[in-house]
Amino acid sequence: xxxHNILYLSYLMVATxxxxxxxxxxxxxxxxxxxxGRLDDAMRFSNHMYGxxxxxxxxxxxxxxxxxxxxxxxxxxxxxxVNHRSTADIFFxxxxxxxxxxxxxxxxxFKLWFVGWFMRxxxxxxxxxxxxxxxxxxxxxxxxxxxxxxxFFPEGxxxxxxxxxxxxxxxxxxxxxxxxxxxxxxxxxxEKFLSMNDHLVxxxxxDIDILPAVHPSSFPEERRAVKLKKHVESLIRECLNE
Amino acid sequence: MTEQEISNRVKKILIEEFELKEEELNxxxxxxxxxxxxxxxxxxxxxxxxxxxxxKVIRNVDEEKIRAIRKLKDIYCFIIxxxxxxAGPEQRGIIDR
Amino acid sequence: xxxxxxxxxxxxxxxxxxxxxxxxxDGLYSGQSAVVSQKxxxxxxxxxxxxxxxxxxxxxxxxxxxxxxYRRTMGPTAVMALLAAQEAxxxxxxxxxxxxxxxxxxxxxxxxxxAESLTQYFKEFFKSSSLKNISSGSFFQVMSHTSAANIAHVxxxxxxxxxxxxxxxxxxxxxxxxxxxxxxxxxxxxxxxGSDELNAIVCGSFDLLNATSCRFNDKPTQTPRPxxxxxxxxxxxxxxxxxxxxxxxxAIRRNIPxxxxxxxxxxxxxxxxxAQSHSDSIVRCMENAxxxxxxxxxxxxxxxxxxxxTILGDIAEAEAIKKVFGSRMVPVSSLKGxxxxxxxxxxxxxxxxxxxxFNDNILxxxxxxxxxxxxxEGINHLMDIRRGKIRTFLKNSFAFGGINSxxxxxxxxx
Numbered sequence: 001x002x003x004h005n006i007l008y009l010s011y012l013m014v015a016t017x018x019x020x021x022x023x024x025x026x027x028x029x030x031x032x033x034x035x036x037g038r039l040d041d042a043m044r045f046s047n048h049m050y051g052x053x054x055x056x057x058x059x060x061x062x063x064x065x066x067x068x069x070x071x072x073x074x075x076x077x078x079x080x081x082v083n084h085r086s087t088a089d090i091f092f093x094x095x096x097x098x099x100x101x102x103x104x105x106x107x108x109x110f111k112l113w114f115v116g117w118f119m120r121x122x123x124x125x126x127x128x129x130x131x132x133x134x135x136x137x138x139x140x141x142x143x144x145x146x147x148x149x150x151x152f153f154p155e156g157x158x159x160x161x162x163x164x165x166x167x168x169x170x171x172x173x174x175x176x177x178x179x180x181x182x183x184x185x186x187x188x189x190x191e192k193f194l195s196m197n198d199h200l201v202x203x204x205x206x207d208i209d210i211l212p213a214v215h216p217s218s219f220p221e222e223r224r225a226v227k228l229k230k231h232v233e234s235l236i237r238e239c240l241n242e
Numbered sequence: 243m244t245e246q247e248i249s250n251r252v253k254k255i256l257i258e259e260f261e262l263k264e265e266e267l268n269x270x271x272x273x274x275x276x277x278x279x280x281x282x283x284x285x286x287x288x289x290x291x292x293x294x295x296x297x298k299v300i301r302n303v304d305e306e307k308i309r310a311i312r313k314l315k316d317i318y319c320f321i322i323x324x325x326x327x328x329a330g331p332e333q334r335g336i337i338d339r
Numbered sequence: 340x341x342x343x344x345x346x347x348x349x350x351x352x353x354x355x356x357x358x359x360x361x362x363x364x365d366g367l368y369s370g371q372s373a374v375v376s377q378k379x380x381x382x383x384x385x386x387x388x389x390x391x392x393x394x395x396x397x398x399x400x401x402x403x404x405x406x407x408x409y410r411r412t413m414g415p416t417a418v419m420a421l422l423a424a425q426e427a428x429x430x431x432x433x434x435x436x437x438x439x440x441x442x443x444x445x446x447x448x449x450x451x452x453x454a455e456s457l458t459q460y461f462k463e464f465f466k467s468s469s470l471k472n473i474s475s476g477s478f479f480q481v482m483s484h485t486s487a488a489n490i491a492h493v494x495x496x497x498x499x500x501x502x503x504x505x506x507x508x509x510x511x512x513x514x515x516x517x518x519x520x521x522x523x524x525x526x527x528x529x530x531x532x533g534s535d536e537l538n539a540i541v542c543g544s545f546d547l548l549n550a551t552s553c554r555f556n557d558k559p560t561q562t563p564r565p566x567x568x569x570x571x572x573x574x575x576x577x578x579x580x581x582x583x584x585x586x587x588x589x590a591i592r593r594n595i596p597x598x599x600x601x602x603x604x605x606x607x608x609x610x611x612x613x614a615q616s617h618s619d620s621i622v623r624c625m626e627n628a629x630x631x632x633x634x635x636x637x638x639x640x641x642x643x644x645x646x647x648x649t650i651l652g653d654i655a656e657a658e659a660i661k662k663v664f665g666s667r668m669v670p671v672s673s674l675k676g677x678x679x680x681x682x683x684x685x686x687x688x689x690x691x692x693x694x695x696x697f698n699d700n701i702l703x704x705x706x707x708x709x710x711x712x713x714x715x716e717g718i719n720h721l722m723d724i725r726r727g728k729i730r731t732f733l734k735n736s737f738a739f740g741g742i743n744s745x746x747x748x749x750x751x752x753x
Contacts, residue, residue: 070361073361218404218421231404261407
């Protein structure tokens with residue numbers, strides 16, 4: 001098992017090397033043109049492509065079953081919330097988020113040497129160091145106006161026993177503030193792919209269920225973010241229990 | 243019918259028809275402030291209680307008592323009183339128990 | 340007072356293909372039919388119903404995602420209307436503060452209130468001769484302005500709320516009246532559209548008038564057949580469409596993409612027949628619509644027809660098109676072959692689809708039109724997908740009561 005993991009990790013490192021040597025310059029140049037010189041937009045697009053690339057070249061070790069893609073919204077930024085079972089979750093984001101999505105994560109990934117740099121360049125948000133209300137007034141509004149979607153892991157950290165942890169409110173406060181629909185996503189199998197017990201990788205089927213969007217305006221104004229949060233939490237809980 | 247039975251049946255209505263959560267329903271929970279019910283809901287609640295407990299709310303007679311209902315336990319008291327009014331003297335003893 | 344230009348900045352759809360604009364366009368562009376058999380659902384409800392096909396919304400509506408406090412006054416008609424309005428608002432990027440500023444209004448219709456809620460209402464009443472067991476929200480579900488009122492309530496809209504209930508012309512009229520409210524400076528943004536449910540009783544009403552398709556109960560995707568020689572009537576569908584209309588200067592200030600411009604609108608009555616508009620009245624309405632847009636028939640590059648697949652209705656419309664457009668052979672198609680007749684929603688859904696086609700430079704043909712029927716020839720029927728830029732198109736809607744409504748929609752340029 002250790003040998004296979006070392007082999008797989010080496011394979012990913014070689015693939016990453018060639019990706020960044022060959023594909024990255026083309027992708028970043030084209031997206032800098034498309035996004036009119038905005039580096040963070042271009043890097044988010046590049047990260048999206050890289051994550052998708054890594055998962056696809058890992059077939060058949062990783063097999064994706066994704067339903068509900070028709071629930072991904074067209075032509076509008078939105079908030080995606082997904083349950084969190086594994087450190088690898090972020091790499092599956094490209095299967096249920098639009099190409100220009102800012103990811104909200106805790107501080108520790110930003111400290112990783114290679115990954116952290118790309119996250120910072122892409123303008124991912126460190127939720128432990130960000131004041132949400134200031135964010136909504138400033139950078140958040142800027143991102144929203146540019147059509148950037150947001151990805152949150154509202155449990156805050158990985159669930160150790162696959163049970164859904166209580167949701168934090170950040171995603172829903174942002175959704176209410178900008179009147180962005182929330183698309184709930186249920187993802188299972190990542191905890192089997194990358195086990196938190198022994199940090200080893202195993203073959204897994206990743207089931208992704210994208211649920212219909214929930215609009216903040218469907219809830220009365222008073223305590224809207226809380227009601228939205230509770231409802232989305234119940235949708236994801238119900239989906240996971242099926 | 244004991245107060246506990248009444249409580250269970252009232253809570254069942256609130257959970258099924260008003261989509262409230264069981265953990266939010268305590269005897270002292272305020273219907274309007276905490277449970278978020280409004281005037282339309284109070285009309286529907288009366289209809290649901292009438293159906294569940296087989297009594298009829300008489301507008302002129304019961305109006306004041308209904309207006310006085312603020313908390314969950316007020317509903318239990320109202321139902322107990324209503325059932326006493328409908329019951330004969332022997333059965334009042336059973337409800338009181 | 341100078342008249343303002345009115346543009347389209349957002350659209351939302353719940354169609355027989357499912358939830359969202361993308362789902363509707365994917366279905367239309369791939370030439371699918373959303374018509375299915377309704378035999379199992381309807382046969383036991385109404386004896387002797389001839390038409391057993393319909394076009395229901397394919398997916399179940401996420402009604403539970405609307406808080407109970409709002410949902411209790413909504414039947415499916417209003418739920419669909421709200422979902423479409425929410426999608427349109429998100430696409431148009433309108434802030435909550437502007438929505439409730441009093442300068443945003445609603446012009447939304449349904450041909451009746453919720454048919455399902457109405458059926459339940461009277462079932463309960465006839466059972467007990469009492470209204471005691473009927474929930475307090477029921478009236479709000481069945482009232483004819485349920486869609487407009489519920490949208491305004493949920494979205495906290497304080498501007499004018501109009502609900503023109505004109506059967507199949509409802510949504511087109513709603514869009515037209517919304518256009519006029521902005522044009523004359525009375526509102527800055529209007530959420531316009533229509534919604535309607537599929538229900539056996541509604542289909543039965545058309546059935547009574549011999550207006551429904553009955554020969555394709557075992558081949559649902561082959562009906563309705565607008566303009567086709569084998570057409571035998573319409574097929575009822577359901578859905579909701581919402582179009583956000585906005586004053587030009589607002590859209591420019593908000594720096595939001597403008598999808599199209601409403602150039603003109605006309606709604607006139609036939610005046611002679613309650614069930615069927617004659618071609619002369621349709622001609623009058625078309626000419627009036629073109630006048631209102633300061634355009635002539637030479638400026639029109641596409642007509643999105645009302646054509647529901649009824650024998651007489653399709654002929655009347657074809658004749659009118661021939662009279663107004665003569666030898667110009669403007670391309671004509673009806674989307675009812677794909678989605679059935681979504682009644683109060685049809686104007687809005689078909690405007691939304693047409694605006695999307697217009698922006699994609701693609702024209703969708705009439706599904707199930709193989710051979711134009713007698714009286715329907717002599718116009719340029721689209722029977723294959725056509726690509727090319729169009730400047731301006733007409734959206735026709737004709738309704739029971741002889742109510743004709745036509746919108747003129749074109750490219751925006753400042």
